[in-house]
Amino acid sequence: MKHKKVTLGEIARVAGVSRATVSLVVRKSPLVADRTRTKVEQVMADLDYVRDIGAARLRNNSSRTIGVIVPNLLNSFFTEFLSGAERVMREDDRVVLLANSHDDTSRQNDILQRFRGHGVDGVILCPAEGTQPELLTRIQGWGLPMVQSLREVGRDLTDYAGADYIEGVRLAVQHLVGQGHHRIAFLSVTARTSAREERRNGFARALAETGAEDAGTVEAELTWDGAAGSAAKVLALPGRPTAVLCFNDILAAGLMLGLRRAGREPGVDIAIVGLDDLPLAQLTYPSLTSVAMLPEQIGALAARLLVRRLVDRAAPIARSIVAPALMIRQSSCKKAD
Known part of the structure; x- marks a missing residue:
């Protein structure tokens, strides 16, 4: 059985307003008084009205x-x-x-x-x-x-x-240096994008500003296995980093897991900072210091x-x-x- 579509005219009749007013409500116009808008929207809900987007597309x-x-x-x-x-x-x-x-x-x-x-x-x-x-x-x-x-x-x-990726990295490096870390490594994704390059440039600038040492860069695939597997590479860096700045929170969380599997305690044996500040950052153990990118x-x-x-x-x-x-x-x- 084919159901007849509810029209703006029917809504106007039930709500006791003009069809033009109903049209304004549908288009979310600020010209309609709140009381009238609420009344019309209630009638639309009661009649199960659905806007005909196809018709609107043809008109506009x-x-x-x-x-x-x-x-x-x-x-x-x-x-x-x-x-x-x-x-x-x-x-x-x-x-x-x-x-x-x-x-x-x-x-x-x-x-x-x-x-x-x-x-x-x-x-x-x-x-x-x-x-x-x-x-x-x-x-x-x-x-x-x-x-x-x-x-x-x-x-x-x-x-x-x-x-502002460059500023985000600067905040992270300044914090780590303030915590006494002067050999800092960078854990990066493999994908060559502008986001990666800005983070890398920010890292180089921040090291120059703070006098900290570049303890090396490790690249990892943006997967949980890739992130966890990066721990062995980080621990093998000749720069012997005491802290690692990670491209994002996923790599940071995976790195912490890999470090723990290797018998190292994140947040005790080596400092970790992520970028993004996802909800994940508060669920890791220990909780992850991160730069919120919002x-x-x-x-x-x-x-x-x-x-x-x-x-x-x-x-x-x-x-x-x-x-x-x-x-x-x-x-x-x-x-x-």
């Missing part, structure tokens, strides 16, 4: 959807990032389509084509490793507004929202930049950068005398 030449592409979903950083973007887009009456590129440029290209097929109004892209600037030119040629976030291909080619705020900023771009395609390119904050916990022990 807009799908009211945007695409978000991230490189992996193992790291909860990206789910928090998505939460911020979705919140802003919901306020703008848009739906977010999420896709995982798995850090693969071919998969990323396929996703972009599917997004085009679905008629998304714009895209927030965290570029996969190996993405070339030519991709941005292609997307601009499609007339598809885009914001890069967290990673960046080129500089000032598109709007960008991200964290992914939800970054996601919200990326979404606002995209909304701005949708309104004004000719707006000047803009950057929104979130300042980091050091969260001190038990893993960054003082160096033993």
